Every structure is written in structure tokens, then in C-alpha cells.
Amino acid sequence: MTTPIPRTPPPEGCIDTQVIDDQILLIGLNRPAKRNGWTPRMFRELAEAYTRLDDDPTLRVGVLHAFGEHFTAGLDLPLVVEHLQRGEPLTPYGLVEPHELGLPGYRRRQKPMIAAVQGICFTVGIELMLAADIAIAADNCRFSQMEVQRAILPAGGATLRMAERAGVGNAMLHLLTADQFDSAEALRCHFVQKVVPAAELLDSALTLARRIAAQAPQAVVATRLNVLKAIELGQAAAVADFGPVQRRLAASEDAAEGVRAFIEKRPARFTGR
Template identity: 40%
Template sequence: MSIDFQIIDQTIAHIVVNRPDRHNALDVEHDRALASAFQRFNEDSQLKVAILSGSGGRAFCTGADIGDYLPYRREIAACDAQTTTVSFGGLTGAHDVAKPTIAAIDGFCVAGGLELALACDIRIATFDSRFALPETRLGILPGGGGTQRLAKIAGLGVAMRMILTGETFDANYALDHGLVTELVSKEELERSALAIARRIVANGPLAVLAARRAILASSELALADGLLLESTLQRELLLTHDSHEGVAAFLGRRPPVYTGS
């Protein structure tokens, strides 16, 4: 199996799609293996952040391995209820992962690969990376959340341009339109992703989860409802041990020792 799972600092999961001979595309077997890796991350309370990357330096992930995966999806389409959604790699469903995720992108990030990246909370990429949702060229649409997340992240116009044309765009386009937050060299990619992950881990774990929940809800809720959720979460946090510890550490000019309580 070519989905690697490495634990760093006892708190960070580095999940790597390791199929460089297939440009890190996922067939059914590897789709399920990636889903299992994210389930492992989600269920391990010691793990606070996951980094997703691809091996080989040519591709982050090029999506589904067409010859194997599309027949599988056709079988589902033929017999499933119309309201059923299918999560790609255990990450593109609405509530697949409850903790922060970082996509470290190098090379081609296309089709389901871009949908995996869009499902992550933070995306960084190398200058050589390329981005596309070319499914309409195959007579289908991006079915792993691409039509939904791209419009929310980059805007309706960018989503229309990328999805309806199926064209490939460079890293500068991705940066300019918010698909990624920063560009780094190939040599700096893993180090940069780890630095972000470690910075997240150093913060209050309850606060990180609550803030992530509020941010994700912001695109779904009316402003008044979003502000109410924010206030509710803040009240809950103010009553925790961690919030007292965070303030005491700040005033005492020492690192905080959070317990998640």
C-alpha cells in the first residue's frame, strides 16, 4: 500500500500519497487507504494537525486513477440514492476530519487532487505547482467538492473559469486567487508546512478546534448566526482551564502548558 503515515513530534501526522509512477492518482484501493489514514488521524487524540503531500516531486495528486475509479463511481451512481455523497480519500465530505489539515503541494494538483487540497484548511505550494479541475473535458464535473469549495475559496468567477474551461493554471494564479496562501521552493516546502503545523500545535487545542469550527461555519451562516456561534464558543473557552493557563503564561512570560481541558 502506498499511503505513508508518519508521526512527527508525537502531535503531527504527515500523510503522503506515494504513487509517483501514477502521478499520485488514487485507485479504489488507495482511495480507501487514504480515507483510513485520515480516520486514524481523526481518532488519535494525540495528533493535532495533519500534513498531506505527494511523493516524487512531479505531482501532489492528479485525482482519481480513471480506469479503476470511474467504473466504481458509475456503479454507485447506478444504484445509490440521489442524495448520497461520496468522499474522495476520506477528506472531501462535509465532516470527514475535525482537526486542522495542511496541504503541501508540489507539482500537478489537479482534479480530485485539487479537491483534496481545497478540503484542507491551509494550502501552501511550490512555484512549479499547477492547478486544474479538468473533469468537464471527460463529460463529468468535479465530484469531490470542487464545485462547492472552489467558489467559496476563490470566488464564483474563478470557479466558473477553472471548471467550465478545464484549463490548467500556474502557481501565481493560485496565489493571486487564494487557492494557496504562500509559495515556497521545493526545498522549503516540507519545512514550511511543519513550521505552520508546529505553530498550530503550540496554541490552545480547544481554542484551535473552536476557531476552526467558527471559521468553517462563516461561509454557511448568516452574519448574525455566525456571531452568535462565535460568542457561544468564546464563552465556553473562557470557562476552560486552558484559557486561564494561556493568560497566566502570557503574564508570566513563559510558554503555556495546555492540557485540553
Template identity: 35%
Template sequence: MGGTEHLTVERAGATLVLTLNRPEARNALSLPLLVGLYDGWLEADADDTIRSVVLTGAGGTFCSGMDLKALAGDGTAAGPYRERLRADPDLHWKAMLRHHRPRKPVIAAVEGHCVAGGTEILQGTDIRVAGESAVFGLYEVRRGLFPIGGSTVRLPRQIPRTHALEMLLTGRPYSAEEAARIGLIGRVVPEGTALEAALETAARINACGPLAVEAVKESVHRTASMAEAEGLAAELECGQPVFATADAKEGARAFAEKRAPRFRRE
């Protein structure tokens, strides 16, 4: 497993847990963090024993956004990380899930601040759980900046347009309760239990057929901007091959035999 000084990578069964690990800076996005995060997405894609990913933050905070000191040129980063960015100028966008979509489901476990770049990364995740004291928001306009991590495109597609524009144009903070009410997150749990809840959800996903899970995710994302007829055709392309797999036969057989299925990605 990979990781850097600002990004921790761990396994919890079939779940890969990626932890933003700069608690002293409220997990602000640094180059070592972004490189580690992108490598984590690649690891999840490459390893078929990984069936889901949980993204969380250390120290009771998810992510406070970009490290503005580094953005202003005051920060320093080790040479190898700079070399990675020079070799792949889109690496930071891929790390933030702007230019990359993992095959496996990604579950966000949010505590504390999840603002600016944190809320932008959040929009690239599939399922979102937050502790009741979590705070969300896109603060960029308050600093004369633009939320260029994808929010002007993705947010109006994920929550009602009026709520998306209010969040984008006011830069105000949103409580976990309000974020759930407008649909930015799916569930609010007691403070300090978001990771536990996310891992429980991941375990449920891990118990399902992995080929089916990945095909469902692909279909949802592929058809998101399609007209209904086009989307239904694409859904067949994603879904029909699943019925021919050994896993599909195993699922039916396990149901008939009243036992847990043993899926093998076949």
C-alpha cells in the first residue's frame, strides 16, 4: 500500500481507507496529500480484492480546502512530488476526483470542516456520511477565487439549482443538517461516528456482487447527462453482461440454497 506523509492508506477487509492526514493544517490540500490521494485511487482501481473505498480526514476534520500559502508560492514540497506534477499536470485534478472516477464505490466519512476544496472533492464521491457537527461550503468567492474543482458543473446536477447557486454565490457555511436537507450528503450520524457508519455501508457493498456493483456505478455516471431513451440504451450495455457472469449464477444459486453468496468476480 502507498501513502505519503499527508495521506494514510489502510485496509479494512475489502475496503481501502484513505485518510487525509494534515490535522495541524485542518487537512488542507498539499502536494504530498494530492499525490498520495491520486495513488490511492489508482490502487483501488488496480486491486480487485478492493471492493470499496472510504475517504476520511484525521483529527476531527475532513478538509479545509487548498493550502493557500502554497497557492501563493510560500509553501515548499519535496522534489519527487514536484516531479510527479510536472510529469502529469492533471494529477491534482485527478486526486480531487475532477478528472478521474474510480471504478469502486467511494464513501465519504466527514467530520468537522469540509469546505472549499473539501466540498469539491466530496462531489466526486458516491455516498456521503457526516457527523452532526460537520460544516460544508464553497468559500472561494469570499476570497475572490473560483471553485474550479468542478463545482459550477457538478453541484447543480447533484442538488437543486437554487441551493447550488446559493452555495456557490454566497460562500456561506452549511451545517450537516442543512447539507442533508438539500441533498449534498445522504446521512447525518452522531459526532465522531462518521467513519464507523461509512465502514458499515462499505461492508454492505462488499457483500454484494462486485461486477454488479461496478456496472451499476458505471451506468449511473454514464447516463447522468443523457436523454432518457439514450440512457436506457446505455443501461442495457452496462447491465446485460452482468447476467452472463458466474457471479450472477452464484447469486441465484445462493438464494435458492438459503446461504450467503460467494462472489469471485467471474
């Protein structure tokens, strides 16, 4: 069992990172005494961690998780309300924006991200989970997109991705009532892809991360981006990339290694070149 050891966080919390197998970046929410309630510092450090994942050529996949019993109770409103009222960004410009909304001034994430959530997973936690490429939930989760209870718009992607994954009716059911729902309902709505026992959560996420890290990195990135292009810009835009992207990948060292591994009947050893 993988058990990351967090540092003692400051009162406003922090984001801890740890490299696993020289290729996987564990990104941990570290404010368990406050149920990982989000603060401006945590938003900044999360964006810095996502940017590190993209910028470090040795890293191939990220895993977002949390320390303590709960993923997050959502925004620590007294600490962030002034930013919301003034319309100030909680994430510095120029970094990778973890909500993956394509906002001006921010970079789009290139490498895959797995979210592993447990316990309470409210508001911003759901939105970060939906912004990841794959989400795994512990069987003890409680979810709620409760912004309407606080006169706030769920502007981190919930209004987009809940309807995309579950259909308009299911999205409205949870967005407009601010109800609480469990892991089984999250799975039914396709908000998460797997539900596992809480004790197995991080190891299950790392098993998936290792499978992804073993693939050809350029092909993983290209495949991920093509899926997103189809969702955001339509099928024709994604299809237009098939030819040029395929030619670029076919000319890579990893493509040659893939052919050798096939002929020699062995696992490929990809370098990302």
C-alpha cells in the first residue's frame, strides 16, 4: 500500500507533491484539519504542481489526491469571498489552470491526470475531479455541488461537465437542488469511472497511472488532446488532426521502438522521443 507522508501544513494549507517511480507526480491536498477547505494559497500551489507535471519531461502522469479522511469540503468562503466579489483570479496567470476551462491567460494541461477522491467531495472538489481525465472514488464518498445554497455560480466547470457526462436532467437534479449523493450515484452519472474500497483508493489510482506511464508518452498526450478537441470543437476539427499528428508520431523514436517490441514480442521501452 502506498502511503505518502505529508509535511505539517501551514494554517492556510498547502499542496504536497511526491514523485513515484520517477514518472508519476502525486499531488496532495494538505489541509486535513479543515477538511481540505480551499484557500488562495492552495489554488496557487495546485496550479504550480500541474505546471510542473507538464514542464518536467520525466513526468508522464499526475494523480490528484488528498490527505486526511476527506477530499475537500469546498471553498473556505471567508478566505476567498473577497476574491470572488472582486472577480480576481485565484490562479496566477501563465500557469496551467487545473479546471481545464481554456481561459485566456492560462496554459492548457497536456499530460493526463487521475483524480482519487474520498469522503466529503464538495463543490470545487467535484469540479477538479471532472476536469481530470479519469476519476476514481472511494466507496465512502459524499458529493454535493452546493453553490446555489451560497448564492454562488459553480464556475469551475460543473455546469459544463455534469451535463456532458450525465445529461441535462441529471445535471440539473444535482446542480439545482444542492443535494448530497454517494459514490454509486456518481458512477451512474459517469462523474467517476471506478468505485473502490477506501483503503484501496490510492493504490488503485497508482495502478492506472502506471499503466498510462508505460505507454508512449507522445501518443498519450496526442490521444488525450484529440478527445478534448472533439468535445470542444467538434468531430471535424479532431478528424483534421488525424493525418498530421499520425505522421509526427510515426516519425518518432518511440514509434520505431514500438515496432521493435512487437517483432521481438517484449514490452516496449518508451523514452518520449
